[in-house]
Amino acid sequence: xxxxxxxxxxxxxxxxxxxxRSPRSRRRDVGAGFAFLSPWLVGFVVLTAFPMVASLYxxxxxxxxxxxxxxxxxxxxxxxxxxxxxxTSARVTAIYxxxxxxxxxxxxxxxxxxxxxRHRGQGAYRxxxxxxxxxxxxxxxxxxxxxxxxxxxxxxxxxxxxxxxxGGWVGDPSKxxxxxxxxxxxxxxxxMVIFLAGLKQIPGELYEAAAxxxxxxxxxxxxxxxxxxxxxxFFNLLLETIGAFQVFGSAFIISGGTxxxxxxxxxYTLYLYIKGFAQFDMGYASAMAWVLVVVxxxxxxILFKTSNAWVHYSGDNR
Numbered sequence: 135x136x137x138x139x140x141x142x143x144x145x146x147x148x149x150x151x152x153x154x155r156s157p158r159s160r161r162r163d164v165g166a167g168f169a170f171l172s173p174w175l176v177g178f179v180v181l182t183a184f185p186m187v188a189s190l191y192x193x194x195x196x197x198x199x200x201x202x203x204x205x206x207x208x209x210x211x212x213x214x215x216x217x218x219x220x221x222t223s224a225r226v227t228a229i230y231x232x233x234x235x236x237x238x239x240x241x242x243x244x245x246x247x248x249x250x251x252r253h254r255g256q257g258a259y260r261x262x263x264x265x266x267x268x269x270x271x272x273x274x275x276x277x278x279x280x281x282x283x284x285x286x287x288x289x290x291x292x293x294x295x296x297x298x299x300x301g302g303w304v305g306d307p308s309k310x311x312x313x314x315x316x317x318x319x320x321x322x323x324x325x326m327v328i329f330l331a332g333l334k335q336i337p338g339e340l341y342e343a344a345a346x347x348x349x350x351x352x353x354x355x356x357x358x359x360x361x362x363x364x365x366x367x368f369f370n371l372l373l374e375t376i377g378a379f380q381v382f383g384s385a386f387i388i389s390g391g392t393x394x395x396x397x398x399x400x401x402y403t404l405y406l407y408i409k410g411f412a413q414f415d416m417g418y419a420s421a422m423a424w425v426l427v428v429v430x431x432x433x434x435x436i437l438f439k440t441s442n443a444w445v446h447y448s449g450d451n452r
Contacts, residue, residue, distance in 0.1 A: 193420040203417065210421035220422070222397045223405035229311060230401065231378040234318040239370055242322040246329035247359075260330070267323030275317075276387035280304055283313050304388060307398035314399070317384055325370040332366030333359070364445045372437055379430055382407065402426060 168175075193210055195203035214220050245263055249256060269275050282288050285302035294300055303309035340358050349357065360367070382403040385393070393400030393408070402422070410419030 189420040189423055192417050193424050195417045197416045197420075198414045199416055200414070206417070210418050211425075213418065214421050214425065219397065219400065219405060223393075223400045223402045226311070226398065226400055227379060227381075227402040230314060230318075230381065231375060233311070234315040235371070235374045235378050237315060238319045238322050238374060239325055239367070241319050242325040242370070243329050243363075243367075245322065246326045246333060249326075249330055250333045260327075264323035264327060266321045269321075273383060273387055276384040279313075279317055279384065280388045283309075305395055307396040310388075310395070310398040313388075314381070314384065318378070318381075325374060328366055328370055329363070332363045336362045361446050365447055368437070368441050368445045372434065375433065375437070376430055379403075379426065 192203055194205060194207055196206045196209075197203035249260055249263070283303040284290070285300075285305065287302055290300060290302050303313045336359065340362070341354055344354050344358060380403055381401050385399050385401045385404045386407070389399040389404070391404070391408070391412070393404055403426075406419050406422045406426070409415045409422065
């Protein structure tokens with residue numbers, strides 16, 4: 135009896151294999167994905183792609199915002215490289231990038247290393263140092279900064295207490311660049327947080343082994359911290375370099391939109407604004423914009439190319 139019922143008890147209906155999704159179902163899913171992406175796609179096309187293409191066209195035209203653009207070929211680029219103020223703006227911006235960016239990154243790394251140590255109130259200190267980056271180089275900060283560095287401002291008064299000659303920084307061409315560098319360094323919070331995250335990823339065993347071998351703090355910094363932190367350093371260097379080329383708001387407010395005194399604050403983007411929206415030479419301004427795009431692109435490519443020699447990733451045997 136049991137032998138007859140066993141097969142019936144163990145038999146079961148064959149499992150139904152899941153059928154592949156139909157092309158119609160896949161198209162429906164793709165359509166839903168594009169529907170969710172459509173706000174970003176519309177914004178990218180309208181606010182980024184179309185203006186870029188339009189500015190590229192305008193770079194080869196004579197356009198004053200009031201009359202239709204007329205094609206002039208490479209004339210704007212020829213005038214651009216013959217313009218003394220263009221070269222002045224390029225020089226001012228280059229000095230700002232070459233001086234301000236390393237100092238800002240050095241300050242961010244130094245503070246990040248201090249905050250990486252165990253002590254009471256770590257969260258409060260991190261918030262305090264990061265707070266200026268939340269404000270950034272906004273209009274309000276530029277106004278306050280200008281009030282601090284003008285004649286008889288708080289910086290001038292403090293300097294006089296230490297025996298320095300009276301006189302504000304805003305009206306002195308020799309002091310305007312240090313003032314802007316200080317403003318850039320003051321907002322080191324963003325790279326500091328990234329450095330701090332990178333420091334947290336360095337194994338403590340490396341420092342312990344180095345201490346056993348007799349390595350001091352300086353040797354640990356150059357042989358362990360910098361190599362292990364090199365990807366983060368490269369990331370911050372890339373972002374801060376690109377951002378330094380785009381400085382505008384603080385230069386516009388502090389100089390009153392003129393680039394003075396003696397064109398010492400004539401940053402590249404400020405001169406671009408002057409040509410495009412003060413002198414209504416939009417074709418010339420578009421040519422300046424694309425020169426900036428090319429220069430930043432070349433510098434970015436150089437940074438990526440040279441990174442092979444000094445950026446070390448986990449598992450890299452170099």
